[in-house]
Amino acid sequence: MTESSALVDVIFWVGAIAAIGASVMVVAARDVLKSAVFLAASFLAVGGIYVLLRAEFLAAVQVLIYVGAVSILIIFTIMMVRQIAGGNRSAGPFYVVTGAIAATLVSLAVIYAAYNTDWSDLDAAAASDQRVEAALTGSYASQPAPGNPKVDIIVAPATAAANSHPGVFERSTGNLGQLFIRDYVLAFEIISLVLLAALIGALVLARERRPT
Amino acid sequence: MLELVHLQVLSAALFSIGLYGVLARRSAVLVLISIELMLNAVNVNLIGLGAFADRPAESRVFGQILAIFVITISAAELGLAFAIILKLFRSRGSVNTDELNLMKW
Numbered sequence: 380m381t382e383s384s385a386l387v388d389v390i391f392w393v394g395a396i397a398a399i400g401a402s403v404m405v406v407a408a409r410d411v412l413k414s415a416v417f418l419a420a421s422f423l424a425v426g427g428i429y430v431l432l433r434a435e436f437l438a439a440v441q442v443l444i445y446v447g448a449v450s451i452l453i454i455f456t457i458m459m460v461r462q463i464a465g466g467n468r469s470a471g472p473f474y475v476v477t478g479a480i481a482a483t484l485v486s487l488a489v490i491y492a493a494y495n496t497d498w499s500d501l502d503a504a505a506a507s508d509q510r511v512e513a514a515l516t517g518s519y520a521s522q523p524a525p526g527n528p529k530v531d532i533i534v535a536p537a538t539a540a541a542n543s544h545p546g547v548f549e550r551s552t553g554n555l556g557q558l559f560i561r562d563y564v565l566a567f568e569i570i571s572l573v574l575l576a577a578l579i580g581a582l583v584l585a586r587e588r589r590p591t
Numbered sequence: 592m593l594e595l596v597h598l599q600v601l602s603a604a605l606f607s608i609g610l611y612g613v614l615a616r617r618s619a620v621l622v623l624i625s626i627e628l629m630l631n632a633v634n635v636n637l638i639g640l641g642a643f644a645d646r647p648a649e650s651r652v653f654g655q656i657l658a659i660f661v662i663t664i665s666a667a668e669l670g671l672a673f674a675i676i677l678k679l680f681r682s683r684g685s686v687n688t689d690e691l692n693l694m695k696w
Binding site for chain 2: 384387388391395398399402403405406411414415418421422425428429431432433434436437440441444445448449452453456457459460471474475477478479481482483485486489490493494498499551554555557558559563566570573574576577578580581582584585
């Protein structure tokens with residue numbers, strides 16, 4: 380967060396304005412196909428912000444999955460459903476007013492919470508979690524096993540000062556891969572099963588029933 | 592100076608645009624597209640919180656791990672939902688949400 384901060388700012392604002400503008404066009408465009416294309420543009424802008432946050436792997440995933448696969452899937456579905464002309468009608472003035480009010484209230488509430496929460500004080504919450512866990516389990520879980528070389532990352536207290544972790548600029552893909560094959564390997568395998576089940580379910584649902 | 596609050600405001604804006612699309616649009620395809628917008632906003636929030644956390648570098652990627660799970664679940668959900676939409680279109684000839692009242696009576 381030290382060097383080339385002005386450039387970071389410029390890239391962030393360009394990406395943020397592009398993402399918000401494209402998202403507004405997604406819900407405002409009259410043509411559903413245009414909505415899908417603007418959705419791809421919005422995903423691309425958000426992927427640029429991921430690069431800015433040093434989440435390069437997530438940016439690649441965003442481009443490959445969202446811009447590549449999801450947008451193509453949406454466009455294929457729109458073409459198969461044949462709702463291109465005038466498909467993006469609003470659901471009536473009542474729903475438009477309700478949606479606008481709900482969206483405004485939600486965004487105001489989230490922005491209020493974001494500004495009024497001390498996000499740097501996460502260690503206090505983690506420490507109180509640790510105390511609760513220790514009280515529940517008889518102070519067993521909060522003691523790392525001696526000689527265990529694996530760092531317990533979740534409850535590792537951030538003893539180092541803030542300036543030793545100077546911000547968002549570092550590589551992250553290697554850590555991500557190590558966590559996925561080491562600590563989160565069970566969740567990783569289960570999520571692949573979920574994807575397989577969803578794939579088979581979609582095939583079964585969308586199959587044309589042959590007249591026999 | 593890029594701060595966490597900027598990312599959270601961006602995420603809130605994207606989320607509320609998606610919420611408006613879910614509530615106010617008529618076509619089920621548009622409702623699903625808006626749901627994708629909302630999931631994307633959540634990912635922005637997760638990655639931003641992870642990147643700005645005052646933690647060592649190897650703990651900083653927890654937000655990205657959660658975001659990968661969100662992306663995977665959203666891809667699965669989208670595939671299933673579009674299969675359902677295709678089925679609906681074949682059986683009823685319309686995917687407008689106000690005409691999908693089969694369960695009403």
